[in-house]
Amino acid sequence: MSEQLKVSSSPHIRSKETTGNIMLWVIIALLPATFFGIYNFRDTHAWLLVIVTTAAAVLTEYIYEKLMHKKITIKDFSAAVTGLLLALNLPPTAPIWMGIIGSVFAILVVKQLFGGLGQNFMNPALGARCFLLISFTGRMTSFVYDGVSGATPLATIRANIEAGNAALDGVNSMDMLIGNIAGTIGETSVIAIVIGAIFLILMGVIDLRIPGTYIVTFVIFVGIFGHIANPDVGFFDPQYITAHLCGGGLMLGAWFMATDYVTCPITPKGQYVYGILLGILTGLFRLFGGSAEGVSYAIIISNLIVPLIERVTLPKPFGKGGEK
Numbered sequence: 001m002s003e004q005l006k007v008s009s010s011p012h013i014r015s016k017e018t019t020g021n022i023m024l025w026v027i028i029a030l031l032p033a034t035f036f037g038i039y040n041f042r043d044t045h046a047w048l049l050v051i052v053t054t055a056a057a058v059l060t061e062y063i064y065e066k067l068m069h070k071k072i073t074i075k076d077f078s079a080a081v082t083g084l085l086l087a088l089n090l091p092p093t094a095p096i097w098m099g100i101i102g103s104v105f106a107i108l109v110v111k112q113l114f115g116g117l118g119q120n121f122m123n124p125a126l127g128a129r130c131f132l133l134i135s136f137t138g139r140m141t142s143f144v145y146d147g148v149s150g151a152t153p154l155a156t157i158r159a160n161i162e163a164g165n166a167a168l169d170g171v172n173s174m175d176m177l178i179g180n181i182a183g184t185i186g187e188t189s190v191i192a193i194v195i196g197a198i199f200l201i202l203m204g205v206i207d208l209r210i211p212g213t214y215i216v217t218f219v220i221f222v223g224i225f226g227h228i229a230n231p232d233v234g235f236f237d238p239q240y241i242t243a244h245l246c247g248g249g250l251m252l253g254a255w256f257m258a259t260d261y262v263t264c265p266i267t268p269k270g271q272y273v274y275g276i277l278l279g280i281l282t283g284l285f286r287l288f289g290g291s292a293e294g295v296s297y298a299i300i301i302s303n304l305i306v307p308l309i310e311r312v313t314l315p316k317p318f319g320k321g322g323e324k
Contacts, residue, residue: 019117022261023077025203029196030084030256036192037185041092043147046185050087053099057083060107070116078117082106085125085256088186089249089296090132093144098136102128122303123260126253126296133296145182152182154247154292161230168239176246187249197255209271210264210278211254217279218250222287229287244286253295254278263303270306270313277302277309 038047061079065072073079083103090099106128111120133140143152151159153171160167175181179189186193200206222244223236233240244250258264258278265274278298285294 019076019078022205023081025200025205026081026256027077027084029199029205030081030088030186032192032195033088033186033189033252034084036179036189037088037092040179040188041145041185044092044144045096046092049090049092049094049096049099050084050185052096053087053090053103054080054083056100056103057086057107060104061112064108064112073117076117079107079111082111082124085186086128088252089125089129089184091140091143091183092185093142094139098132098139102132105131118262120262122300123257123263126257126299130296130300143182143184145180150182152247152292153243154286157243157247158292161232167230167232168243171243173239173242173246176243181247183247184249187252190246190251193251193255197251200255206255206259209268210259210275213272213275214254214258214278214282215245215250217276218282219245219279221280221283225283225287248286248293249295250282253299258299258302263306265306265309265313267310267313267315270309273309273313274302274306277305 034050038050040046058074058079062072062074064070065074083106086102086106087099090102106124110122110124110127111117114120129140143150153176156170157167160169172181176188177190179192181188197206197211201208219241222241226233226237226240226244227235230240258275265271281298281301282294285291285297
């Protein structure tokens with residue numbers, strides 16, 4: 001026989017979808033939040049920050065792979081997705097150089113030094129955001145809306161609690177839903193984020209296991225323990241829960257970063273466990289932590305625990321591991 005057969009390990013899955021196609025769907029899904037953020041912060045250089053940060057991520061990947069004599073993979077759009085997600089997690093007034101540094105860190109340190117796409121142990125965009133938060137805390141927590149510097153709704157809630165005032169003083173849930181609030185470029189409009197999420201679900205890129213479990217767990221946690229963190233809030237206070245759902249990066253993180261194929265579990269049971277862990281950690285950080293936000297750290301910590309989750313939830317092969 002002259003015909004050669006290629007033998008590989010299971011699973012053997014055929015699909016017309018490529019990495020490039022999937023990443024392109026993600027970019028399209030992020031466009032509503034991107035365009036709204038650029039419009040919402042039009043008095044800043046948000047549009048330039050998005051373009052430069054995304055371009056820096058792509059360029060970093062190209063230069064590294066060229067120097068290391070590796071296959072050039074920028075056509076799979078994974079670097080563009082990383083750069084765009086990082087840009088959407090930056091304040092609109094962040095300096096351009098900060099976006100460039102974050103992109104270099106995300107691609108070079110978190111992604112390429114660990115083997116490239118499919119080998120990174122945490123979400124590159126969130127890894128870079130946390131790196132910038134630690135390195136440039138003041139600039140990363142300085143927000144401007146409509147030309148005026150001010151606190152985000154979550155920061156306002158935290159300040160009200162510390163001052164002994166009603167938690168929701170000065171917080172408008174409808175503005176948070178629409179996005180007419182201070183925050184990072186891509187996290188403010190829940191409506192824009194959900195539009196993108198629905199698109200990904202319809203295209204079959206993601207399902208409801210992780211984001212649904214994440215959000216439901218978070219709601220339950222805040223509903224039960226919100227009263228402990230703030231006696232002014234009742235059990236399952238709908239306004240308080242809504243403010244936490246619409247504020248910060250919860251929606252952007254739940255739909256676009258917690259669902260990252262590389263850093264989330266592949267087993268169905270593991271995805272539910274992962275979502276529960278995300279909801280509990282986010283609730284802990286927000287209600288009892290030192291910061292008003294906690295999504296980035298919750299996702300990164302959960303990323304690190306994914307190998308253990310998969311080990312525990314991996315189905316046993318037929319004929320093995322039977323009870324004696």
